[in-house]
Amino acid sequence: MEKIINQNHSKETYYYILSNILEKASYYGLRSIMVLYMISEMLNMEREDAFNLYGYLTSSYIISQILGAVLGDFLIGNKKAIIAGALMQSIGLFSICSASLYGLYIGMFLVIIGNGLFIPNMLSNFGKLYLKKTKLLDAGFTLFNFTSSIGIVLGTVVIAPIADTFGYKIVFIILGIITILSIVPLLILEEQIPAPEKQQKVEKSKKLKIITTFVSAFLFLGLYQLGHIRINDLQYVFENSSIFLIPASWWSSLLPALSVPISLFAIILWSYFYSCQFSKLMLGFIFGTLSFGILYLMPEVPTEQTIPLFLLSLLLLAIADIHVKPVVYSILTQYANPKYLATLMSLAYIPTLLLTALVSFNQEYLFANPTVSVLIGLIGMTIFSFSFMIFQKVNKSV
Structure with a gap:
């Protein structure tokens, strides 16, 4: 850093x-x-x-x-x-x-x-x-x-x-x-969009980074969606149980609420200190792996004692999200041709459309077996975490 x-x-x-x-x-x-x-x-x-x-x-x-x-x-x-x-x-x-x-x-x-x-x-x-x-x-x-x-x-x-x-x-x-x-x-504002410092055919190494970024966005958004099936299942249990002291309406707001302080911390830290974008993506998948691991290990019927674990899982997932979604846009901005930047950014939404359709097609099974969905997410996050570690070692100059 x-x-x-x-x-x-x-x-x-x-x-x-x-x-x-x-x-x-x-x-x-x-x-x-x-x-x-x-x-x-x-x-x-x-x-x-x-x-x-x-x-x-x-x-x-x-x-x-x-x-x-x-x-x-x-x-x-x-x-x-x-x-x-x-x-x-x-x-x-x-x-x-x-x-x-x-x-x-x-x-x-x-x-x-x-x-x-x-x-x-x-x-x-x-x-x-x-x-x-x-x-x-x-x-x-x-x-x-x-x-x-x-x-x-x-x-x-x-x-x-x-x-x-x-x-x-x-x-x-x-x-x-x-x-x-x-x-x-x-x-x-006047139309004063600055030209990039080095311009620029998109070189081979830049194309690799753009492709890696698209794959990262595709996998993270898909795995994130699978994890949410288990999160929604647990939230439903918590909301409809009288033994938990937290108001029912709060449970669905926990993840956005946890994202607020993490986002503010990241904005301040990254405004003064720079670290490799692909290292951030790697950390995002590692935090996602830890979050999904906790979700998978939680009992089918949660108890009051499992609330801290659930909150920890949401915190880790919020940290993972901050390390991936904005970084995907920043990598595309830095390495893509600015003439086609809006088009590339819009194409980053296609995985969401495909994955939503895929989840909808298997909706009945996945919602009936939420631990299966989080297990698939856990395996995917783990594999991609190790893949990023290898990518970073091979491309030390990234």
């Missing part, structure tokens, strides 16, 4: 972060009330139809982000794509508040397309701010992810009570205005 000298987060970083927080608050605020709105007296949809439509909203974002990234990289530019995406989302939100099915369908379509334009191009432009100070990339993307969570919490916690008090139409108008406000910080 070496000290970072004469490199600081720029003011542009905080403008992009503010923009991202506002957009996240708007999008997740919409998601938090969407089903309730559709089954309310305003639209009177059947619950099954409402949940199916909500499923389209949440699942189609991966495809829309790939399309949005391609448009931003190859046709209109990343910043224009961000602004166009925010404007489309706001128009979509205003359409939804018309209280008609046509308005709902048009509005949802615009929100999906707008979100697809906004997210990958925002990530790309944010990463390019660090092309001349690459040692801060890990801290930068950890900060970005952390503040994204703030926006998500604001949207999900604040919007529903406003809907209960003032009605859905007012809420959709508020969300549309918030989305428009999300582009104000970017309009203040």
